[in-house]
Amino acid sequence: MPGGFDTASYVYDVSGAGSVYGTPTYWIRYFSPSPNGTVDQSGSHANAECDAIWDSGARYLSPITSPLQSRLSGTSAMGQADAQTFVSALHTVYSAVIPLQIPTSNVLYCWLDQEQSTSMSTGYWSGWAGYINTNDWSGQGYYPLYATLYCNPCASNACTTVNTAGGCYHIWTTQPQKCGYKLSNLPSWAPSGCSTSGCHTGGGPTVNLWQFALHSYCSLTYNVDMDDGDIGADCFYLSSRP
Numbered sequence: 001m002p003g004g005f006d007t008a009s010y011v012y013d014v015s016g017a018g019s020v021y022g023t024p025t026y027w028i029r030y031f032s033p034s035p036n037g038t039v040d041q042s043g044s045h046a047n048a049e050c051d052a053i054w055d056s057g058a059r060y061l062s063p064i065t066s067p068l069q070s071r072l073s074g075t076s077a078m079g080q081a082d083a084q085t086f087v088s089a090l091h092t093v094y095s096a097v098i099p100l101q102i103p104t105s106n107v108l109y110c111w112l113d114q115e116q117s118t119s120m121s122t123g124y125w126s127g128w129a130g131y132i133n134t135n136d137w138s139g140q141g142y143y144p145l146y147a148t149l150y151c152n153p154c155a156s157n158a159c160t161t162v163n164t165a166g167g168c169y170h171i172w173t174t175q176p177q178k179c180g181y182k183l184s185n186l187p188s189w190a191p192s193g194c195s196t197s198g199c200h201t202g203g204g205p206t207v208n209l210w211q212f213a214l215h216s217y218c219s220l221t222y223n224v225d226m227d228d229g230d231i232g233a234d235c236f237y238l239s240s241r242p
Helices: 017-021 043-055 069-073 076-096 122-133 158-165
Strands: 003-006 026-031 060-065 108-113 145-151 171-173 207-213 225-228 236-238
Touching: 003 017, 003 060, 026 076, 043 076, 043 236, 060 076, 069 122, 076 122, 108 122, 122 145, 122 158, 145 158
Parallel strands: 003 026, 026 060, 060 108, 108 145, 145 171, 171 207
Antiparallel strands: 003 225, 060 236, 207 225
C-alpha cells in the first residue's frame, strides 16, 4: 500500500525525511484546534507548507485536529464547537492555496486525535462527528467531510465510544509498532483495530490507516511518524505547486 508521513512539525522543516525513509504519497498535518504546529496560520504559511509537500513528491494532504485532550470527555456542544473550528481551518487553507482541491471522490477524511490515555465521551464524539458528517461545504449542497478517528484501539475507549454513538467511518491505528521498516520497505499489512482479538472484540469501524512507526518510539532521525494506507483518493489533492 502507499505510505506517507504525519508530523507535528512544519513540512518544510522535515522535508528531508523522504530521502531517508522513502518518498511519501501523502502528508497528514494538524489543523486548528491543536497545540501542534498547524497549517492554517496564514495564507503564506499554508502555501509554504503545500510547496514543501509538493517538493517532497507527495500530492495529497490529509487533515487531523487535536483539541485539548480533556475536552474529549466533555459535552456534545464542546464536540460541535471543536468541529466548527476545525472546518473553519479547512476552509482557510482551501481558500488560501489555489491548487488545493477537494478529492474527486467527494470524500475527505477528517481525523480526530484521541490519545491512548484519553477517555472520550459519546456526547463529545456525537457532537464532533455529527457536525463533520453533515457539513454543507461552502453552502454548495454537497457533503464531502467524513468523520474518522486516530486512536490506539487497544488502550483507549475509542471503539466502545464510536460503536455506541455511530458516525465514524474509519480508524487510524497506532498499533502495532514496526520499527525498522520505512515507506520504501513497508511492513506486511497487519494493523490492530476494533475487531482484533486481544485488543477489542466488539466490532466497529475498519482500519484504513496504520501508524506503524512513531518518531518517539522508533527513534527516527526526523520528527515524522510513518503511515501505511491507501488514503490518497480521500485527501485534499494538489493539482500543481502553489
